[in-house]
Amino acid sequence: MVIKGTTSGSISGTPLNIPCTLKSFYLTNNTGGSITVTLAIGDNLTGQSVKLFSKSIAANETESSSVEVKINSGSTVYISTSGSLDYYLTIL
Numbered sequence: 001m002v003i004k005g006t007t008s009g010s011i012s013g014t015p016l017n018i019p020c021t022l023k024s025f026y027l028t029n030n031t032g033g034s035i036t037v038t039l040a041i042g043d044n045l046t047g048q049s050v051k052l053f054s055k056s057i058a059a060n061e062t063e064s065s066s067v068e069v070k071i072n073s074g075s076t077v078y079i080s081t082s083g084s085l086d087y088y089l090t091i092l
Helices: none
Strands: 002-007 010-012 020-029 035-043 049-057 062-065 069-071 075-081 085-091
Touching: 002 010, 002 075, 020 035, 020 049, 035 085, 049 062, 075 085
Parallel strands: none
Antiparallel strands: 002 085, 010 075, 020 062, 020 069, 020 085, 035 049, 035 075
């Protein structure tokens, strides 16, 4: 499954109904200045979340990772950004 789009604020995905793995992500800053971005996985059963990425991205730059992260059933992907951001996440 691929989750992709553009946001300029905060978004949360639909809770995932089976355990899966985040295989990779790409976060691209679409602005002329630096933005702050947080990518997290929230467990809707426990109410806890784990930050996977939280830092600034320079103007027109892309941050990516292919570190695999296990995601529990019922968890949700959250993205928060201070500017326009393209996101692309691969979940298997």
